[in-house]
Amino acid sequence: MDIQLQEVEYRYAAGTPFERLAIEDVSFTIPEGVFLAVVGHTGSGKSTIIQHLNALLRPTKGQVVIGDRVISAGKKEKNLKSVRKKVGTVFQFPEHQLFEETVEKDICYGPINFGIPEEEAKKRARSLISQVGLSEEVLQKSPFDLSGGQMRRVAIAGVLAMEPEVLVLDEPTAGLDPRGRKEIMDMFYTLHQEHGLSTILVTHSMEDAALYADEMIVMHKGRVQKQGKPRDLFSQPDELAAFGLSVPEVVRFQHRFEALSGMKLDRTCLTIEELAEELARAKKRGEDR
Amino acid sequence: MEKMIFGRYLPLQSPVHELDPRAKLLFIFGFVIVVFLANNILSYGILAVFTLLCIYLSRINIRFLLSGLKPVIWIIAFTFLLHIFLTKEGDLLFNIGFLKIYEGGVRQGAFISLRFLLLILVTSLLTLTTSPISITDGLESLLNPFKKLKLPVHELALMMSISLRFIPTLMDETDKIMKAQIARGADFSSGPIKERVKAVVPLLIPLFVSAFKRAEELAVAMEARGYRGGEGRTKYRLLHWQGKDSAALVLLLVLAALLWWARS
Numbered sequence: 001m002d003i004q005l006q007e008v009e010y011r012y013a014a015g016t017p018f019e020r021l022a023i024e025d026v027s028f029t030i031p032e033g034v035f036l037a038v039v040g041h042t043g044s045g046k047s048t049i050i051q052h053l054n055a056l057l058r059p060t061k062g063q064v065v066i067g068d069r070v071i072s073a074g075k076k077e078k079n080l081k082s083v084r085k086k087v088g089t090v091f092q093f094p095e096h097q098l099f100e101e102t103v104e105k106d107i108c109y110g111p112i113n114f115g116i117p118e119e120e121a122k123k124r125a126r127s128l129i130s131q132v133g134l135s136e137e138v139l140q141k142s143p144f145d146l147s148g149g150q151m152r153r154v155a156i157a158g159v160l161a162m163e164p165e166v167l168v169l170d171e172p173t174a175g176l177d178p179r180g181r182k183e184i185m186d187m188f189y190t191l192h193q194e195h196g197l198s199t200i201l202v203t204h205s206m207e208d209a210a211l212y213a214d215e216m217i218v219m220h221k222g223r224v225q226k227q228g229k230p231r232d233l234f235s236q237p238d239e240l241a242a243f244g245l246s247v248p249e250v251v252r253f254q255h256r257f258e259a260l261s262g263m264k265l266d267r268t269c270l271t272i273e274e275l276a277e278e279l280a281r282a283k284k285r286g287e288d289r
Numbered sequence: 290m291e292k293m294i295f296g297r298y299l300p301l302q303s304p305v306h307e308l309d310p311r312a313k314l315l316f317i318f319g320f321v322i323v324v325f326l327a328n329n330i331l332s333y334g335i336l337a338v339f340t341l342l343c344i345y346l347s348r349i350n351i352r353f354l355l356s357g358l359k360p361v362i363w364i365i366a367f368t369f370l371l372h373i374f375l376t377k378e379g380d381l382l383f384n385i386g387f388l389k390i391y392e393g394g395v396r397q398g399a400f401i402s403l404r405f406l407l408l409i410l411v412t413s414l415l416t417l418t419t420s421p422i423s424i425t426d427g428l429e430s431l432l433n434p435f436k437k438l439k440l441p442v443h444e445l446a447l448m449m450s451i452s453l454r455f456i457p458t459l460m461d462e463t464d465k466i467m468k469a470q471i472a473r474g475a476d477f478s479s480g481p482i483k484e485r486v487k488a489v490v491p492l493l494i495p496l497f498v499s500a501f502k503r504a505e506e507l508a509v510a511m512e513a514r515g516y517r518g519g520e521g522r523t524k525y526r527l528l529h530w531q532g533k534d535s536a537a538l539v540l541l542l543v544l545a546a547l548l549w550w551a552r553s
Binding site: 015016017051054056081084085087088089091094096097098099100109110113114144158159162 | 299349350352353356465466468469470471472473474475476490491494495498499
């Protein structure tokens with residue numbers, strides 16, 4: 001399912017003294033099966049954009065096309081459940097949305113709302129709990145007895161249990177320890193690859209954008225400033241710096257290396273492995289000469 | 290959610306904003322009493338004009354103020370209906386079987402609703418034009434005499450300012466959790482009443498949990514910074530009673546006198 005934003009504008013509290021323009025003239029397409037990273041400084045409008053992807057917000061101008069549904073400014077849409085079933089959203093600090101007596105019931109909440117039979121929902125809960133890295137015993141515990149990191153995983157399982165076609169992630173690893181971050185991001189990446197899930201990742205971490213994304217969008221002051229492959233965007237660190245963003249550490253190392261040695265590597269490297277490979281090749285070239 | 294005006298502060302420059310919070314508190318207190326003097330069309334008219342004048346002086350957009358009234362419109366409508374059906378005075382206007390509507394009922398209903406409306410408008414002006422911290426300072430200073438009676442004045446004022454301060458925060462929180470549950474297929478706005486009541490549970494539980502957590506964090510943060518209550522605490526912001534503050538109260542007295550004259 002493709003999602004398309006066409007000249008979308010959104011104002012918070014329109015018509016009151018608190019009115020605030022959050023995004024304007026935002027247009028881009030999220031083709032099926034892509035892994036898209038949305039990066040930008042705090043307050044650049046990232047979170048506002050993702051709330052348009054499952055019609056939680058209606059644009060104040062322009063339109064959003066989600067599959068075969070068109071959400072446009074000023075038109076009240078009925079029965080948006082079908083949209084929300086296909087687009088699963090993991091919000092910032094999703095552990096705040098837990099409420100049920102047991103973890104199992106909480107994971108089943110979404111699927112049951114969308115009309116999945118209870119037995120099937122429970123089956124999904126059982127298979128998902130191990131997928132997010134927790135043991136099956138957790139299912140019968142109260143979510144409020146878990147640690148923060150475990151609650152996060154349960155909340156993520158609750159969204160995945162809806163089996164969405166598009167997965168929207170708003171800083172899913174904020175506040176986790178480095179190992180937890182990597183585990184959760186790897187899990188999302190596996191899901192994306194195995195099930196062809198379109199994934200939209202809002203993140204502050206340029207490392208995550210570099211490692212996982214096919215496409216990247218740079219937001220600044222409510223507008224899309226750049227769009228392209230992470231490799232291309234990271235090869236111009238000065239342009240990103242203008243939007244208050246940095247490049248991954250690996251890329252920074254490479255640029256520094258190139259500046260000091262006067263050598264130029266063949267491509268912008270996004271992982272340590274790539275960088276090692278390129279450096280070895282450059283060294284070999286130097287010796288051959 | 291975004292349109293809620295209760296407990297919100299709108300930082301503008303206006304004569305009302307510049308008044309001493311004590312003057313505004315006394316004014317509101319007096320106004321709440323004075324409102325009950327009105328009992329006929331002329332006196333209610335004076336009251337309405339006076340309220341509009343206050344709103345005008347505060348530079349607050351009247352449309353914004355009125356749109357903020359939406360949540361209470363139901364209570365007002367309910368009071369109106371109650372009076373229409375239960376007051377049996379004056380001429381009979383309608384008679385549909387068991388439903389009898391009297392002229393007195395309509396008049397009573399309209400007056401009481403108007404009284405309600407004016408009260409809410411003027412009191413929301415207080416929070417809209419006064420920052421929570423000045424309201425607290427004002428209240429604390431006004432209640433100071435009661436310290437002799439061992440009333441925990443400082444603590445009361447603090448409690449009030451904390452509740453005012455956290456209304457917008459809780460609103461934002463509600464909005465966030467609501468969206469998260471809607472994204473998981475919750476439906477807050479349609480379906481039979483029984484289902485809708487049930488749908489609120491996934492909203493209320495996370496809200497309570499986070500409110501308690503927040504309260505605890507706030508208490509710890511205050512203790513960590515050495516908060517020990519009002520004992521021996523000095524103030525950074527000092528209140529100054531000025532001529533215009535007295536003038537505001539005189540204006541209220543004039544209003545009271547006018548109403549006394551106009552009432553029947």
